Amino acid sequence: MSEPLAERLRPRTLDEYVGQKHLVGEGAVLRKMIDAGRISSFILWGPPGVGKTTLAQIIANKLQTPFYTLSAVTSGVKDVRDVIERAKSGRFFSSNSPILFIDEIHRFSKSQQDSLLGAVERGVVTLIGATTENPSFEVIRPLLSRCQVYVLKPLEKEDLEELLHRAVSTDIELKKRHIELRQTDAMLRFSGGDARKLLNILELVVEAESGDDVVITDDKVVDRLQQNPLAYDKGGDMHYDIISAFIKSIRGSDPDAALYWMARMIEAGEDPQFIARRIVISAAEDIGLANPNALLLANAAFDAVMKIGWPEGRIPLAEAVVYLATSPKSNSAYCGINDALALVRETGNQPVPLHLRNAPTSLMKNLGYHDGYKYSHDYPGHFVEQQYMPDALTDRRIWHAQHSPVEEKSYQQMLRCWGKRFEE
Template sequence: MTDLFAREPKKPLAEALRPTSLDEVIGQPHLIGPGKPLRLAVESKTPHSMILWGPPGVGKTTLARILAHSFDAEFIPLSAVFSGVKDIREAVDRAQAVLQRDGRHTILFVDEVHRFNKSQQDAFLPYVESGLLTFIGATTENPSFEVNSALLSRAQVYVLNALTDDDFKALFARAVASGVLPGLTFDDSALATLSGYADGDARRFLNLLEQTRTAAGARHVERIDTDFLSEVLTVNARRFDKGGDAFYDQISALHKSVRGSNPDGALYWLTRMLDGGADPRYLARRLVRMAWEDIGLADPRAARIALDAADTYERLGSPEGELALAQAAIYLAVAPKSNAGYKAYNEARAFIRQDVSRPVPVHLRNAPTKLMKELGYGHAYRYAHDEPHAYAAGETYLPEGIEDHRWYEPVERGLEGKIQEKLRFLRQLDEETKAPPRS
C-alpha cells in the first residue's frame, strides 16, 4: 500500500528544468563560457567567495548550487528574508562539524544578501576570513550600496544579465525536448510574446509556459497563438523595484534622454516606469526638476509646461493624466538646453559655504530710520530706472572684494542667447562708464 504521506509535491516546471551543470545553464556566457571566471573556478576546483548580482530569474541560485556540487562542498542555503544571526551561527557549527567529520569544505549561500543588516553580515565575516566558509551571496541590488565594505572586499562581484530572446528560444527548446509540452505547438509570435512577458526572467518564462500548458489542457487546445495567450495569461508588471536599482536606473535613463534631446528615449523610459508601477506624481516632480536643471532660462516655458502637466495629472489621474506627463517629457527633450542657471546656483552656494560673511555694501542697505541715513545707509545709491537703458553702468552689487565675480554665464541656445547679448551690452557700458566715487 502506498504511503500517501511519503509522496513529494509535484515540482514546478522551473524547478524540474533547473540546470545541474554549467553546460546546462542558459545565458551568462561572459561568466561560464570557455576561459571565463566561473568556468575556470570549476575547472581548477578552486572555490572563492563571490556575490552574484543580477535581476530575478537569471540563475544566481542555480549557479551557486552547481558550484557547490562541482567543488564537492557542503551547501548551506540561507535566505536573508527569513534568517538571522542564530541561523548563521548554526550554519557555522554545521560547517565545522562537516569539516571535522568528512574533511569537506562548506559553501554558505545567502539569497537576497542585501537584506542582511551590518551586524548580520559581520556575523559570518570571520569564518570567511578563516577559510571555514566560502561565501556566495545573491542580490538584485547594487552591492556597493547594500553590502558592507569588509565583506565586499573579500568577495568577487559577478554581474548576471537578463536573458535574451535567443536564450528564451533555447530554454523553450529544452522544455520541448524534456517532454513537458506534449502535443502542443507554438507559433513564433506566441513564443516571442512569452519572451516579452518574461522580461528577461527564466523562472517567469517557465511559469508562464506551465500556465499555458495547463490552460491548453483544460480547453483542449493544441496550437498556441498570441490570442490564446492574451486570454489565459495574467501578466504581472515588468521588472521594476520601486526602491531598488531598476527604479534609479530608469529614472537616470529618463533624465539623460531629456538632457540628450531624445524625445523617443524620454517617452520610452517614462512609459516603462508608468508600466512598471512608478508613482506618476513622482515622475511629474522629476520632470519639473529636469526643466529647471537642464533647460532653465533657455526656454522658461518648459518649467511651466512641466508644472501644468503635474497639475493636469492631479485633476485627471491615471490613465488620462499620464498623457500630459508624456507630452511634457517630449517637450523637455526637444527644448533648447542650458544648465547655466543650475551651475551658477551650485557655484554660488559652494562659494558662500566656504567664504566669510561679507557685509552688505553701504549704498545697497535699506535706510528706514534717521540713524541709518546718518550712518550712510543707501547713500549714493543709483536708481536704475533714472539711468540710460535703465541700467546704472559701473554700479557694484556684490560685497567688497568680490565685485567682479561672475557665476551666471548664459549659453547661446534659446532665450539665453538673447540674455547673453544683453549682458554683453551691459558689461560694455560698465567698461565705458565707471561708477562715481562715493562721498
C-alpha cells in the same frame, strides 16, 4: 502535485545552464575557478530569474562541498551564526570551505552582514550572495571588499528560445502533451529576460488548454495573461510599464493615479526600497527647485520605510507620493546637470582659471595660482562679479530657471548678481 516547471527544469550542471557565457562559458572567469576546483567568495548581481541561485547550487555540486542556504527575508543574526557553526564542523569532510549561499543579501541588515565577516575572512565559509540591487549601495564595505562582484545579464532571445524548446521536448509532464511553439514573441516579451517567468508563462498557457494538442500563439499568450490582472513581474516588461506609469502620474500631478500604481506594486510584492528609491529620484528630477522640501520629505519617507518595514511603510510612502504629485513641478536642475555633462563631453577637460586654483606652495604662487581671486564674503551682499567658468566657456549658460513661485526667487537673485547674463 508535481513541482512547478521552472523547478523541474532547473539545471544540475554547467552544460545544462543557459546564458551568462561571459561568466561560465569556455575560458570565462567563473568557469576557470570552478574547473580548478577552488572558488573565492563572490556576489552575483542581476535581475530576477537569470540563474543566480542555480549557479550557486551547480558550483556546490561540482566542488562536492557542503552547501548551506539562508534567505535574507526570513533569517536573523542567530540563523547566520548557527549556519557558521555547522559549517565549521562540516569543514572536516571537505578540503574546500563549505558554501554559504545567501539569497537577496541586499535585505540583510548591517548587523547581519557584520556577523558574516569573521567567517568569510577566516575561510570558515565561502560566501556566495545573490542580489537584484546594486551591492555598492546595499552591502557593507568590509564585506564587499572581501567578495568579487559578478554581474548577470537578462537572458538573450536565443537563450530563452533554447529554454522553451528544451522544456517542451524534455520535461516529463510537457512531453505528455503535443505542444507546438507556433509563435513565441509574446512569451519572450513578457518574460523580460527572466527564465523563471518564461517557464511560468509556458506552464500557465499549457495548463489552460483542455486537450493534448496545444498550439501556442502570441494572441493566446496575451489573452491568458490578461485574465490575471495582478500579473506583475519584478524583472519583466510589466514591472517597467507600471513603474513608468507611477512616475509619470507623479510628474503629471495626479495623486489618484500615483497611489493606484503604487498600490499595484505593493500588492504584487515589490521591494519597498525600490519604490522608495524611485520616489526620491522623482522628487529631485520632477519637483526639484519648485519645491525643495519635496526631496526632504521623500528622503524622510525612505528612512521611515527602512526603520518600520512593511506593511506600515506604505503610509509614509503614500504621504510622500501625494505631496510630490500635488507639488509644483520643475526639472531645471535635472536639465542643468544633463546640459553640463553634455558640455563637458563636447569641450573636454578645460583648464581651471588661475585665480580659482589653490596655491599651497611658493611655486604655485609664483605661477599665478590664486592671484586675483576675490573672496565673496568680503563684498556687499556676499557677492562680487568674477569669472568662474573656464576661459573658453565664459559665454555658455547651463542652468535656466523655470518660473514657479519658489524658483522665481532664485532667478531674481541671479538677476541681481549677474544682470544681463541671466536674462532669458
